[in-house]
Amino acid sequence: MRIPPRITQALAVTILGSATLLTVAVLLFIILFVLGKGLPGVSLEFLFSAPRDMGREGGIFPILVGTFLLPLMAIVIALPLGVGTAIYLTEYTRETRLTQALRFGTDCLAGIPSIIFGLFGFIFFVVMLKMGWCLLSGGLTLAIMILPTIIRTAEEAIRAVPNSYREVSYSLGATRWETVLKVVLPNALPGIVTGVMLSLGRSIGETAAVIFTAGSALRMPASAFDSVRTMSVHFYILAREGISNEKAYATAAVLIISVLLVNLAAYGMMHYFMARRAR
Amino acid sequence: MKLNGEKIIRYTLVAVAFSALASLLLIAVFIMKEGVPFMVKVGLRDFLFASDWDPQAGKYGIYPMVVASLYVTFGAMLIGAPLGVAGAIFLTEFVPRSVMRVIKPTIELLAGIPSVVFGFLGVMVLAPFIRSTLGGPGLSLLAAAVILGIMVLPTVISISTDAISAVPNSYREGALALGATRWQSVYMVILKAARPGIMASLILAMGRALGETMAVIMVAGNTVRIPHAVTDPVRTLTANIALEMASATGMAREALFATGVVLFVVIMILNGIALSAIKGKVRGR
Numbered sequence: 001m002r003i004p005p006r007i008t009q010a011l012a013v014t015i016l017g018s019a020t021l022l023t024v025a026v027l028l029f030i031i032l033f034v035l036g037k038g039l040p041g042v043s044l045e046f047l048f049s050a051p052r053d054m055g056r057e058g059g060i061f062p063i064l065v066g067t068f069l070l071p072l073m074a075i076v077i078a079l080p081l082g083v084g085t086a087i088y089l090t091e092y093t094r095e096t097r098l099t100q101a102l103r104f105g106t107d108c109l110a111g112i113p114s115i116i117f118g119l120f121g122f123i124f125f126v127v128m129l130k131m132g133w134c135l136l137s138g139g140l141t142l143a144i145m146i147l148p149t150i151i152r153t154a155e156e157a158i159r160a161v162p163n164s165y166r167e168v169s170y171s172l173g174a175t176r177w178e179t180v181l182k183v184v185l186p187n188a189l190p191g192i193v194t195g196v197m198l199s200l201g202r203s204i205g206e207t208a209a210v211i212f213t214a215g216s217a218l219r220m221p222a223s224a225f226d227s228v229r230t231m232s233v234h235f236y237i238l239a240r241e242g243i244s245n246e247k248a249y250a251t252a253a254v255l256i257i258s259v260l261l262v263n264l265a266a267y268g269m270m271h272y273f274m275a276r277r278a279r
Numbered sequence: 280m281k282l283n284g285e286k287i288i289r290y291t292l293v294a295v296a297f298s299a300l301a302s303l304l305l306i307a308v309f310i311m312k313e314g315v316p317f318m319v320k321v322g323l324r325d326f327l328f329a330s331d332w333d334p335q336a337g338k339y340g341i342y343p344m345v346v347a348s349l350y351v352t353f354g355a356m357l358i359g360a361p362l363g364v365a366g367a368i369f370l371t372e373f374v375p376r377s378v379m380r381v382i383k384p385t386i387e388l389l390a391g392i393p394s395v396v397f398g399f400l401g402v403m404v405l406a407p408f409i410r411s412t413l414g415g416p417g418l419s420l421l422a423a424a425v426i427l428g429i430m431v432l433p434t435v436i437s438i439s440t441d442a443i444s445a446v447p448n449s450y451r452e453g454a455l456a457l458g459a460t461r462w463q464s465v466y467m468v469i470l471k472a473a474r475p476g477i478m479a480s481l482i483l484a485m486g487r488a489l490g491e492t493m494a495v496i497m498v499a500g501n502t503v504r505i506p507h508a509v510t511d512p513v514r515t516l517t518a519n520i521a522l523e524m525a526s527a528t529g530m531a532r533e534a535l536f537a538t539g540v541v542l543f544v545v546i547m548i549l550n551g552i553a554l555s556a557i558k559g560k561v562r563g564r
Binding site for chain 2 (some may be wrong): 005006008009012015016017019020022023024026027028030031033034077080081082084085087088089092101104105107108109111112114115116117118120122123124128131144147148151175176177182201202204205206207208211212222235236239240248249252256257260262264267
């Protein structure tokens with residue numbers, strides 16, 4: 001028996017539509033549930049006081065500082081490497097076997113699960129280089145993790161700079177590097193910043209790669225060789241060890257808001273960038 | 280002098296450009312260096328296909344974990360693939376562009392929800408629900424599969440939407456001109472043209488589900504046993520690494536790195552397939 005096309009069409013719209021609705025509803029539910037449970041526990045005092053009794057009491061101030069410092073360190077390390085790679089791939093070479101290999105390496109690196117980064121960071125930075133669990137070990141590990149994102153977004157941003165800009169610069173007698181520095185990079189900046197924001201969002205939400213490399217100390221870090229605890233790790237420990245559900249929800253609320261704000265900023269930048277390119 | 284400076288800059292950039300590839304190789308070498316000798320010592324068969332995991336007693340069989348990882352990943356895809364592809368089709372073919380321009384970024388934004396938060400929701404909401412309706416401990420294969428299925432949705436939707444949007448409009452017009460309904464044009468023409476991209480999104484999602492750690496640790500129950508029902512607790516390969524990493528030393532630690540090698544190799548193969556699917560599509564155009 002053949003079902004009339006009119007009916008398959010109606011069926012398809014219903015089924016596909018409800019699947020889409022379900023997806024959006026589930027994802028929104030997760031955010032609203034955590035915010036609903038967590039926001040009542042968030043106050044200025046919670047944000048700016050130190051945790052007491054393993055996080056059962058008090059706030060998350062040293063953890064906020066750790067959540068800020070660790071991604072910052074990762075970005076400071078990854079940004080020059082990533083943008084440098086993008087400049088080389090776009091401005092200094094043509095498509096060759098070598099660039100294909102470099103791109104393949106970047107793509108593969110992007111697919112590696114975070115626990116593998118954690119394992120590597122632990123054995124290489126923490127154990128072999130004897131750095132211990134610290135801000136620097138964690139920052140280096142995260143830097144490798146976000147490198148592909150930074151390379152890709154920077155490359156796209158640099159490619160989007162119109163060739164006529166470069167030609168004008170060369171015609172004025174500028175060298176390649178002067179052109180890159182004074183013409184290409186300033187115009188690619190919004191795209192590069194987008195990549196940085198996306199990496200920041202990913203670093204803030206990361207747990208597996210951080211907990212084995214940066215550790216989970218609750219103290220305020222005094223140097224790059226001190227262990228830090230990020231919000232994700234703090235939340236994981238609070239929830240997993242059943243220390244305090246109330247504090248866990250509050251931390252999760254701050255965590256989600258931070259990640260969403262960062263990602264929203266990234267999308268804003270991207271939109272601005274695309275709108276400008278379209279003009 | 281100026282020319283010399285240009286040369287220095289060029290060489291620096293070449294060196295910098297190797298950072299990603301070099302990191303990848305460094306990771307591969309160090310994980311292998313710790314893990315492969317162990318595999319040789321214990322024997323691949325006694326490592327991959329033995330069911331006893333008891334590092335204190337010198338038993339290093341990861342078979343139950345391999346099975347658990349496969350089941351959890353498969354279950355996640357069972358949930359994430361149809362929902363995600365359906366969402367992608369609906370957003371590209373059945374709603375106005377303006378609606379898609381709002382919903383797609385919203386879904387991608389939600390991809391930023393940290394995995395630990397998904398895991399926690401699994402513990403607080405999903406596990407009690409499974410316990411009260413299906414029995415068992417709640418923290419289970421099913422809970423892990425559902426949570427991972429939700430977690431991979433943004434990946435599937437985002438990449439599949441791109442693949443479907445990239446199908447030339449003339450294909451749609453051709454199908455519609457022949458009297459096909461929207462659904463017929465999707466089903467008979469567009470999905471066929473967008474297949475490599477959709478497959479790539481599914482394979483990447485699979486890699487993500489297989490590699491996810493923290494969310495799984497929280498909801499899967501972590502018992503080392505081959506599951507017989509979806510409500511049984513399981514321990515995946517990734518969970519095994521993360522759970523025992525802090526305390527393991529000597530042979531036990533090498534065993535965890537060997538587990539990492541297995542994971543690394545499987546995910547590299549999956550990503551290789553996905554990448555070549557995406558590349559093939561681009562070249563085909």
